[in-house]
Amino acid sequence: MNFAFSEEQDQLRDAVRKFLEAKSPETEVRRLMETTEGYDPAVWSQMANELGLQSLHIPEAYGGQGFSWVELGIVLEEQGRALLCAPYFSTVVLAANAILNAGTEDQKAALLPGIASGETIATLAFTEPNGKWDASGITLEATPSGDGATLSGTKMFVLDGHIANLVVVAARAAGTSGTDGISFYTVDGDAAGLTRTALATMDQTRKQAKLEFNGVQGQLLGTAGAGWDALSKTLDQASVGLCNEMVGGSQYVLDESVQYAKDRVQFGRPIGSFQAIKHKCADMLLETESAKSAAYYAAWAAAEDNDELPVVASLAKAYCSDAYFHSAAENIQIHGGIGFTWEHDAHLYFKRAKSSEILFGDATYHRELLAQRIGI
Amino acid sequence: MDFRDTPDEAAFRDEVRTWLTEHFVGEFRELAGRGDPSDEDNYDLRIAWERVLGADRWVGMSWPVEYGGRALDFSQQVIFNEEYARADAPPRASFFGEGLFSPTLLAYGREDQKRRFLPKIQSVEEMWCQGYSEPNAGSDLSNVSTRAELDGDEWVVNGQKVWTTMAHRAQWCFAVVRTDPESVGHKGLSYLLIPMDQPGIEVRPLKQMTGTAEFNEVFFDDARTAKENVVGDVGEGWKVAMATLGFERGTAFLSQQLAFQNEVAALIDVARENGASTNATIRQELADSYIGVQVMKFNGMRMLTDLVKKGVIGPSSSIGKLYWSNWHRTLGERAMHVLGADATLIAGDPGKDYALDEFHRIFMVSRSETIYAGASEIQRNIIGERVLGLPREPR
Numbered sequence: 001m002n003f004a005f006s007e008e009q010d011q012l013r014d015a016v017r018k019f020l021e022a023k024s025p026e027t028e029v030r031r032l033m034e035t036t037e038g039y040d041p042a043v044w045s046q047m048a049n050e051l052g053l054q055s056l057h058i059p060e061a062y063g064g065q066g067f068s069w070v071e072l073g074i075v076l077e078e079q080g081r082a083l084l085c086a087p088y089f090s091t092v093v094l095a096a097n098a099i100l101n102a103g104t105e106d107q108k109a110a111l112l113p114g115i116a117s118g119e120t121i122a123t124l125a126f127t128e129p130n131g132k133w134d135a136s137g138i139t140l141e142a143t144p145s146g147d148g149a150t151l152s153g154t155k156m157f158v159l160d161g162h163i164a165n166l167v168v169v170a171a172r173a174a175g176t177s178g179t180d181g182i183s184f185y186t187v188d189g190d191a192a193g194l195t196r197t198a199l200a201t202m203d204q205t206r207k208q209a210k211l212e213f214n215g216v217q218g219q220l221l222g223t224a225g226a227g228w229d230a231l232s233k234t235l236d237q238a239s240v241g242l243c244n245e246m247v248g249g250s251q252y253v254l255d256e257s258v259q260y261a262k263d264r265v266q267f268g269r270p271i272g273s274f275q276a277i278k279h280k281c282a283d284m285l286l287e288t289e290s291a292k293s294a295a296y297y298a299a300w301a302a303a304e305d306n307d308e309l310p311v312v313a314s315l316a317k318a319y320c321s322d323a324y325f326h327s328a329a330e331n332i333q334i335h336g337g338i339g340f341t342w343e344h345d346a347h348l349y350f351k352r353a354k355s356s357e358i359l360f361g362d363a364t365y366h367r368e369l370l371a372q373r374i375g376i
Numbered sequence: 377m378d379f380r381d382t383p384d385e386a387a388f389r390d391e392v393r394t395w396l397t398e399h400f401v402g403e404f405r406e407l408a409g410r411g412d413p414s415d416e417d418n419y420d421l422r423i424a425w426e427r428v429l430g431a432d433r434w435v436g437m438s439w440p441v442e443y444g445g446r447a448l449d450f451s452q453q454v455i456f457n458e459e460y461a462r463a464d465a466p467p468r469a470s471f472f473g474e475g476l477f478s479p480t481l482l483a484y485g486r487e488d489q490k491r492r493f494l495p496k497i498q499s500v501e502e503m504w505c506q507g508y509s510e511p512n513a514g515s516d517l518s519n520v521s522t523r524a525e526l527d528g529d530e531w532v533v534n535g536q537k538v539w540t541t542m543a544h545r546a547q548w549c550f551a552v553v554r555t556d557p558e559s560v561g562h563k564g565l566s567y568l569l570i571p572m573d574q575p576g577i578e579v580r581p582l583k584q585m586t587g588t589a590e591f592n593e594v595f596f597d598d599a600r601t602a603k604e605n606v607v608g609d610v611g612e613g614w615k616v617a618m619a620t621l622g623f624e625r626g627t628a629f630l631s632q633q634l635a636f637q638n639e640v641a642a643l644i645d646v647a648r649e650n651g652a653s654t655n656a657t658i659r660q661e662l663a664d665s666y667i668g669v670q671v672m673k674f675n676g677m678r679m680l681t682d683l684v685k686k687g688v689i690g691p692s693s694s695i696g697k698l699y700w701s702n703w704h705r706t707l708g709e710r711a712m713h714v715l716g717a718d719a720t721l722i723a724g725d726p727g728k729d730y731a732l733d734e735f736h737r738i739f740m741v742s743r744s745e746t747i748y749a750g751a752s753e754i755q756r757n758i759i760g761e762r763v764l765g766l767p768r769e770p771r
Binding site: 001002003004005006009070258261262269270272273274275277278279281282283285286289290292293294296297300312315318319364367368370371374376 | 377378379380381382385451454644647648653656659660662663664666667670671674675677678680681682685695698699753755756757759760761763764765766767768769770
């Protein structure tokens with residue numbers, strides 16, 4: 001048993017942190033979050049060309065480097081710490097894994113090298129205006145046509161959907177329900193009949209779009225009607241990835257709170273000497289460290305692709321969601337008035353914590369899912 | 377990062393599992409799944425079981441071979457404890473001697489002390505109790521006022537200890553006493569070993585909210601112990617005592633989550649049987665308790681890896697203590713939710729005894745767990761000051 005990162009993995013973390021400190025400082029986060037596109041194409045290219053981040057966990061056979069989910073988790077953790085504004089989660093975590101899970105050899109060989117090289121920005125469109133994170137929420141209809149299907153319906157909350165060149169869409173065959181009849185299709189971002197609308201997001205650092213499909217021709221990805229297993233797995237993996245991203249943010253707000261508690265003097269002493277503040281920080285540490293344990297373990301389960309993954313994914317998503325939001329909220333309280341200002345970065349993490357908590361289902365959703373998965 | 381056993385670990389696990397299968401049998405099975413180290417039920421049977429463990433050196437398994445141990449490393453200790461919990465074998469009455477005193481003695485004791493005391497701990501012939509807390513020294517432990525003065529070749533001890541678990545069963549007490557009458561606070565304290573069977577010591581049971589009396593008050597009235605029965609230097613007792621607290625908060629509890637997992641599983645079974653598991657709120661609570669114990673396991677594995685690398689357990693052991701005690705207290709409360717109306721009834725005969733089933737025991741005993749070995753508030757201070765480097769409260 002060994003629950004520690006290797007020296008190489010620590011080096012990867014250092015390299016990514018240095019890169020993001022240089023390329024994604026708070027000023028850049030603030031600049032990009034106010035744009036519609038929400039990312040800097042030059043930094044996106046450097047991420048691919050200098051660090052190889054987009055290709056990290058994609059198998060070598062498809063133009064990637066073949067690292068595991070543990071390495072991907074490290075990169076996501078650093079991105080969460082830096083609040084990187086980029087379509088990385090949508091492209092590398094959601095779309096690439098949906099393709100890996102569902103696609104045929106030929107499809108993987110055709111689609112993944114573009115993602116690995118950073119040329120393709122991709123996303124997964126599965127949620128709809130009903131806001132459900134499970135199979136029942138998928139109502140967008142696929143009518144067989146040629147090698148694929150004609151797609152009609154609306155996808156909502158699609159991460160980076162307005163800028164993606166490649167959209168992986170989860171759709172349903174007419175007359176099916178539940179987990180039956182679900183298939184994946186791929187659609188180009190500029191496909192005929194597809195209307196994309198950027199949405200105003202509460203968390204401005206993570207962009208979303210509404211995608212309206214009016215008879216859009218989609219290419220079938222994988223096997224028709226057998227998409228649910230691949231989608232369920234993709235969502236578990238995405239939850240694990242998000243947990244790793246969240247613990248990066250949670251550690252950042254803890255560090256900020258502790259530093260402020262040491263520096264800020266009231267009643268003639270640093271506020272961190274008061275137990276009311278000290279104990280908040282202690283609880284934040286406990287929850288952040290525990291969230292890391294869960295997120296790292298989950299990344300390992302994803303890397304091993306073992307039977308534990310569904311349970312561990314829900315477990316981690318429930319724990320990390322609560323832990324990050326609690327830390328981000330306490331960070332505002334510890335900072336007092338300054339923590340409530342637009343100028344301070346506490347609200348950026350607070351909003352990211354909330355959007356991450358909700359994405360792929362909140363803690364309540366995942367506790368219920370876990371209860372089902374462990375047979376309660 | 378790899379959570380599988382190495383081939384050596386797997387072989388050791390097999391050895392432990394085989395031993396338990398062969399020895400945790402017959403009447404000992406009555407002890408399966410029993411309470412905590414201070415559980416008074418079946419005391420003689422528990423001691424008999426622990427002597428079986430000791431005879432094969434599973435008591436003191438981490439000690440160096442020269443003291444009768446197996447020199448097992450941390451990973452092996454955890455594997456043993458995992459298998460021990462999997463077999464549903466009972467928590468150990470000899471915990472205070474083996475788990476708290478022996479690591480302290482190995483770290484700070486003299487050779488002759490190790491030779492004198494370790495074999496009797498391993499053979500479960502001598503039981504120990506911990507004489508730390510006093511009426512005016514609880515969270516502020518350095519405020520102890522029990523005094524020891526030298527009278528020729530003996531220390532003469534006067535004062536009072538309280539919350540002394542198992543004092544009525546113990547042959548020896550490791551105690552923090554003031555050996556410099558002029559001193560205050562951390563200075564002038566010594567770590568003294570005192571034999572319990574003597575006229576100068578009176579043990580009075582303290583009946584707890586559970587209805588049983590595992591805690592005691594211990595009164596020292598000219599109690600005596602030999603001059604050489606000091607661990608570490610005279611006046612250096614605080615340092616030695618703190619090491620024990622580190623063991624109490626750290627390694628000793630590394631494997632505790634395994635017993636907790638069994639408790640969660642048992643509670644889920646009850647909820648399925650009585651229908652509570654169909655209630656959405658109860659489902660949330662059960663899932664949350666399950667998550668909590670799994671995260672405790674992951675935390676333990678990270679701490680263990682750290683321990684193997686660095687060899688010492690730092691103040692981060694406070695995180696573990698704070699975590700598990702709060703988690704367990706919540707589990708106890710949730711067990712009452714699951715039991716519903718049945719939670720208002722206990723085992724035992726009306727008008728006779730106040731006997732608790734396992735879930736009521738958890739519900740009540742867990743109230744002590746957020747207090748002993750450093751209350752949760754003290755743990756948060758330690759985390760704040762020693763892990764996060766926040767300034768101390770002005771005193």
